[in-house]
Amino acid sequence: AQKITQTQPGMFVQEKEAVTLDCTYDTSDQSYGLFWYKQPSSGEMIFLIYQGSYDEQNATEGRYSLNFQKARKSANLVISASQLGDSAMYFCAMREGQAGTALIFGKGTTLSVSS
Amino acid sequence: ETGVTQTPRHLVMGMTNKKSLKCEQHLGHNAMYWYKQSAKKPLELMFVYSLEERVENNSVPSRFSPECPNSSHLFLHLHTLQPEDSALYLCASSQERGIMNTEAFFGQGTRLTVV
Secondary structure, eight states, X not given: OOSEEOOOSXXXXXXXXXEEEOOEEOOOOSSXXXXXXXXXTTOOOEEEEEEETTOOSOOEETTEEEEEETTTTEEEEEEOSOOGGGOEEEEEEEXXXXXXXXXXXXXXXXXXXXX | OOSEEEEOSEEEEOTTOEEEEEXXXXXXXXXXEEEEEOTTSOOEEEEEEETTEEEEEOXXXXXXXXXXXXXXXXXXXXXXXXXXXXXXXXXXXXXXXXXXXXXXXXXXXEEEEEO
């Protein structure tokens, strides 16, 4: 079974609009971390935002926020006021259990922002 | 120079060649990773090194051989590869501190083509 599921292969949004990228996860651990990364066409993976399983508040970083619904095991990324430079692949990832384990990634969502 | 640096950025090799990918991190991290990214597939974790010891090897064929001579350098030695090994190979590092909030920092990857 997939640990991280991203059901949207592609998303389209206009500049200045908000967009939500979906992510659901599967784990039996009580302690885990959820991450979102952006991958532009250059290939580099850029860390965007982190949410810990014990965090009560949803994480926010500038225009990025993470809609964390623990009971549903979802960790959706919300990008507000989209910009053309937001066009990229977006990956949801999880780290389970103790630190020292590697990140497990979903298949990604391609976001296209148009003017 | 800061961050995670991978060389070469692009590599074309024949199936009988031997080559090596290099990764260097200047972040003082104590864990390093190799991931493989093929088209339309999630990032696949290949190897994990923590404190210069290999702690994870995800059933990777023996034609891929990692080496971690110190905490700042990671190599991936390649020999007798197959065309299906063509992919983007990403190196990452993180600081393992026994807590979950340790995002991985990625290099820009090596685009490998096996002919």
